Amino acid sequence: MSAAAQVIPATTRRQQWVEALAGISFSAPAFILLLLTILAPLGALIFLNFTDYELGAIDFSYIGLKNFNHAWTDPVIRRSLANTLLYVAIVVPGGVLISLFVAILVHRRTRTRGLYEVIYFLPVTSTLIAMATMWQFLLHPTLGPVNSFLKWVGIGEVAFLSNPKLVIPTLAAIGIWQLVGFNMVLFLAGLSAIPRDLYEAADVDGASNPVDRFLRVTWPLLGPTTMFVIVTTFITAFKVFDTVAVMTRGGPGGASEVLLYAIYLEGFQYFHLSYAATLALIFLAFTLVFSIAQTFILDRRVHY
């Protein structure tokens, strides 16, 4: 700042011009893309939602909230929403608590830490479609190794993907499998940030057993990390699509239809575009609260 203060006013005014010009031209590409790929489509989506437009139609008319009313009473959408929420209700607590538990166990390891990190993180980097296909083989009701193991143990065959009651929990287990490593690394970063002397102090205070140490030191200090992990896990879980598209296609009998898959079918398979627009807005409404929370945390959290 000191260098700038010494410069004579004429140059300062010139510098302001240069800055304004550079600022506008530097941000113009981003602004145009923001307009074209996010804001204008969002506006179009809201507009579509009030019409009866279908792909290829020349003519369409304003129908008000008919699409919303239709979605409200549509059994497919109700089922999809219920299934999505059930999936989220399993993946969020499961994905957060299991990864926290694993992170606490891995955190104290010295020589084996890297190995466990690699193993638990592997599903995050791998292509979910390929791995979902493998899970499908593994869980095959009669031929799959998981079921031959269960038979050998004496539990008997379990129809993981063809029993309507089990299909969402099974997909949720695969969802947890995919994101445990991701959450674990976030928790490990949070754990490393806890000063060691706090544990020593807790030791002196008589909190020497692991449960006490966890409740008095680890858990309170991991608060912000946990908050962030819950929010990202919710958003990821709510967007479940890949495993449904590959493994079940909404079956059996609609038992695994989820919201994003319903939007995909309505919009891009049946081309009911205006109805799909309404469904996309419903989807947005559900994720928005969590996206805003995530953006808010992110803005303070990224230290780069």
Place this chain on the structure above:
Amino acid sequence: MTAISPGAPAFRAPTPLGFRLRRVASLALVHAILIAGAVFMLLPFVFMVVSSIKPPGEIFEATFRLWPRNFYGLQNFESALTTAPLLKFLINGLIVCLGILVVQLLVAIPCAYALAKLKFPGQPVLFALLLLGLCIPVQVPSLPLYIALAQIGLLNTYFSMMVPFFLSVFAIFLFRQFFKSYPDEIIHAARLDGVSEFEIVWRIVVPSAWPAIAAFSVFSIVAHWNDLYWPLIVVSDTKLATPPLGMMFFADSEVGSNYGALSAGAAIITAPLVIAFLIARRRFIAGITMTGIK
């Protein structure tokens, strides 16, 4: 033993045998839990590799064995590579990921610099709109984008697969944070020397932002290599399929019942990122988790 109990004072007298036994037992329990979890994590990977080298008859035998009686790997990989253009899928994945990444960086870096270091009219409005953009998942604008691409006849092109991701609002935020901490004195000195703002960004500020750029690149490539939703919508031509989409076509075709070949195909498609991850583990973990958003 001190290594596993960081909270314990270093000067502690030799511990009684019972105490040491309890430590060993708890350590064994911890590893038992972690290994049980690791088996679950690795299950599909092991199954994929093992099935890819087994003849069709051996894959679903009642007793699971790790090594096949008859090695059938060559046949499986050959039939995977000949029945589906797997290498083409990998090249498509590479083209799409790199195309997206290059445009993302070219767009986000100058904008982030402008937001962090320059004063210009409309700056607060732009910032607010970007914040709004960050809250909208890509699945929401996908419908109008699809209609627009269909209208101008650009479905089934590389461009259509890349265009929704050209703007990464997240990259702008990440780089803005990074640039903010760059010393103003250096920028002022460069300006006094007559260096243009364009050169200040690309020659002076960007080299210092290398860690952030590397982390973001990893994040972006992993996300778009594995993305199914958008390519599934805009591409129906097998020749343009990215790895996940190609895998889906592959599993749907009549080869789909040839489990050995399908496993080999899955292994080929998964391999590039997994190998890159194993080589650059720290960078991968840092990149994917630092960004923490999907």
